[in-house]
Amino acid sequence: MSKKRQYTITLLAKGIISEDLHYGIYARNWWELCKFDKTNANLIPYRLFMSVNCYLNNKNFAITVLNNEQTQNPCFSCVCDDKDSGAQPSASVAINETYNQNFGNKTKYSGLAVMGFENESIIHELIADVQFIPIFIHLDKILIVVSKIGISSCEEYYGAGQGYLSTLITKYNGKQSLFIQSILEDECSLDIYYEGIKLYNNKDTTPNKIWETIGILRKYDGVTLFGITNSYVQQKLEELKKNNNIITCTSDNWENIDLLNLIFEQNIKKQKELGAWRAMLRASGCINITSFSKKWHIIEFWIKAPDSSPDRENLAKLFKSGMLVVIEKKSNPDNENKTLWKSLQKALEKNKRGDDGKVGNDTINSTRKHAKLNGPGAPSLIKPRRIVKQMSEIKEKQFLIFFQDRSIVEQSSYKVDKNGLPILYMSDQKTKLWKKFEETFPNGMKKTSFMGRLANCSNIKYRDDMGELCLTCNEYGYTTFESLIAIARNTFSQKDQLDNILRKIDALKRHMRYGYERELVVDADGTTKHNPIVCHMPLENVLKNIIHGA
Known part of the structure; x- marks a missing residue:
């Protein structure tokens, strides 16, 4: 039985696989190696714009994967209530920052765990439509990442061909640099970058000849550093050769109707019509630059250009800004009807009055409300509990x-x-x-x-x-007692004694306001009896009487 802590995680948005990010020169940062046991491990993608909800300590934490435009690495944002972690370099930092803002403690959570990378159902959904997973090759302390593969009949390329791309990171002139290795139409290319600045560029006929001119890592040959001779890469190349044993043509042959008919007939036997058109476009050298999710839309954008990145970026910006309107896929009416009748059948089965019993308006309204909030047939969302201490x-x-x-x-x-x-x-x-x-x-x-x-x-x-107060109220109601308070503060230095005296002065002030009127004795001629203790006692004596309780 697993000893790992279990979390309630929901995949809110699946996100997209970006060809430039997940299969480009920074692919190593967009895939995470997750080990499920001692023998099995899989590469899981950080899909762009994917979002998950993790329920921690009676609160919902929403974590979203974004792209750092400067480094082209994934960044993570976590939101809970009105607390936001901002863009963070890892999921662990994002979740712990937001958790600390909400609860004020330093509890630490694993970013992989809260992202659902330990949940088999979520992992299966994230990789379900992934056609190719980059290959990570460990060569001593060097990690070679093969992010794209292509095939050819060239013996010196060991079956690899145009479109092959791999990267590695090692020192060049004393600086930890990024090596970008690719196979073009009839030659190989090697570019070396340090912090976005190109330090070296070379093109030659074979990988071995390119690496011979650099003068580093001499104990390995070029094809090994390209990752081509790796057994798993060779296996993928063989599978690609079997699946791509088809007739191809270039844009120069688009007027050749017979050749196009052969390509179309060969592809239509293997796939549906849409898949056949895609295969034909790939065979002619076109690239799919659709940046938004294909799950909900039927429009795709293809282009034939040496560099597709500017068009891909412009298309993504138009779609994100809302200026590009695409046609959403319509749901299947048959499936909707089946769902409706299944729901009605379940309602009849649970009706206590039997099949002939009527369903009340309250039940119908509650069902509608549930469907709007949670979706038809979906379980109710877990509401956070409000705890008042x-x-x-x-x-x-x-x-x-x-x-x-x-x-x-x-x-x-x-x-x-x-x-x-x-x-x-x-x-x-x-x-x-x-x-x-x-x-x-x-x-x-x-x-x-x-x-x-x-x-x-x-x-x-x-x-x-x-x-403003009248002179009488000011003198007898406030000035006198302020003088008493001032004398008390100058006389007593200990706080306990001073507080006791101040309380007695307050009591005397209230007595003069309320109780003293009841003690006055008025003669028949309308005058009050003279009280020398009250009328002519100096403030110092009044304070002494207060101290001694007189």
Whole structure:
């Protein structure tokens, strides 16, 4: 039984196989060698624009394969909710970057695993329509990649011919360089590139003669470095010879009706009409430059030119921008009818009232809704669960203790909230209070929780602008108590004692606003009785009485 971790992976878009990328000079970067056990390994393509969804930790992560226009290497983008990894050089970096943004931890996931390269059904779908898989040849420490093959009868080419392409990477003049080896119509070519700059170019009649002039890797002959003599390459060349034992012609012979009829008759016996036309075009030297997926469209673009890359790029840009409108393949009505009747048959079988029972409108509407959201006959998508964690008791106590500090808030002398709690005025902006809270409780609640908890407190707010007060209210309601607070701050240095005194001053302020009116005694002539302790006591004595509880 496999010990590998299993993931829920869905192939959202199959993507396309690009001839320039998957069979060009950078083909080594677009194929991944995946080992399923100790003996079996397959090359799996990173298909351009392929997209998979991986379900991790109750969230859906969508990973898409893109092309780095500068390096022509695959790059990966991972999106989850509103978090985006951006273009990353590997699938592992993309998934781990987005996962870290969502959950804030450093959990690591394998890029191959989340891309579905360990899922046999996904792998089978990715390689189902691949006609040729590049051949990776290990020659000591050198990796030779044969990305294209062609056949000929030349003995010095060992059966290889026009269209053959292979690459290897090794040092040239002390720099790790890319060697591009190809077989043309009647000669061989070797180009050496370093960081996109051509360092060397040579053409000769055989691979052996080309490599003799370079002066490196002398212990190998040219055909070995081209990869031609490899046993698996020779096997593929033999298969290609058997399958291509057909009559061919060039564009110069297109007016030869008899020759064209022979080619058409020979191909129509092996394939359907469309396949025959494709074979005829290939035989005449044309190249298919259709860059979008052929699964959904019936239009193909073929060209006969020495260099097809400019036309291929222009076609891809037109299709991507929406300026090129192609005809979509129409689904088969017979298949749709069969699907409909099968669905109806299943509905009748599951109907509790039997074959004569009626299907309610709610059932029909639910079926329509399911078909629109998930597709006819498809299972329901896994909805991410929203998990809300309750604030721990310790963090709640830290929040309450913080806002009992009189250097943080100032208590109102008369205002209360709807719950009867006294209004507390913040002494600073919320962001600055958060910084103080974080310094005081570094392991406490996070900033988002702090701001949310503060917003839900009806008794903690900014001080209202009350405008100008009359002289009496200003002197007896505020100036006096501000002086008391100033004396207390200058007298007590210990925070616990200072907070205790400030709370008593707040209590006295509230008493003067509410309770003191009940203690006033009014004589018959309308005057209040004189209280010398209250009316003429210096502030220092008032503070002493507060300290001693008088």
